Amino acid sequence: MNVCPGDVVCRSVPARSMYQEYYNMSVIQDHYRFAKGLTQDQLQERLHSRAGLSSLSLVFLAICGVIILENLLVLVAVFRNKKFHTAMFFFIGNLAFSDLLAGSAYIANILLSGPQTFRLAPVEWFVREGTAFIALAASVFSLLAIAIERYVAITKVKVYGSNKTCRMFLLIGACWVTSVLLGGLPIMGWNCMGSLPACSAVLPLYSKRYILFVVTIFSVILLSIVILYVRIYLIVRSSHREAASSPAYALLKTVTIVLGVFIACWLPAFCVLLLDTSCRMASCPVLARADVFFGFATLNSALNPLIYTLRSRDMRREFLRVLCCWGLLPRGGGGGGAGADRCAGPLKSSSSMEHCTDRHEHQHQATPIMQECTTCV
Known part of the structure; x- marks a missing residue:
């Protein structure tokens, strides 16, 4: 063994014994002391700190609670109403499920941070961080899947043929398999255990190369979404017939909101992670x-339901009916029984997406997955 900067002992861990180190409780302390530039006294102070959750952590916990409630409403609405059993709404439901997991994982991350970090074995630390990475990656991949679906819909390419359902769920399955692989790489061996100088300052058991790889993947996804939405914009603008219709303007507005919120939420976190690959804590x-930037990125999971579903009046009505069933809204009230209508009244199509869905479902009642009508957004 040799000595690293900051008087932290560097262990040379053979590959065959690396997984044995996953249960070594002192590994977390060594990595955090080196990555954060802590003295032994500062480390002991963190180890024995009895400070509770900060006000910022409490705010993030509240936001995560909202994320879980919002996305749970989306999932219940899509599940209980056959009107929403269409390709677009299945993709939205997948996005809601990934965002719900992202909110849950971030709650666990907050509760197991601070002094609790030093009570974790490395394998527990990898599970804590990896779960958050998997959930957030799935959310990002779901956004890409929705962008692809909208591009296919606006170009009227019929990818949903006789085996349309199989193809749709294969895309959803690929989203989750890729996310699990991406988030699970560190626990499978791509980490910096045994090589402290290669460690991230923000995530001290993660390799800087892995951080750079993840940021590159997410940047490519962002660029792909931008390209797809620019293509959609150009197609709509080039069509005088569609440009004059309300669905086209609704599509452009949705695209602008989605793209702006995605960049605003994720770009600061990407920049911090990129900085982490080339800068040490003392210099930067x-x-x-960094936890503030990660928390801000998590806001994307709270805003996605608002962007992708609350623009639909039928989805808003379904939300109210679900809340009534849960007893969170009164079934009656002022306004001539408006509350009861919200709880039990039949859905009536009101937005461009729903008009299109109804028209298609009357033509093909036996095949609920949209084939042609997904041009409406």
């Missing part, structure tokens, strides 16, 4: 506040 103090 902003890395010490």
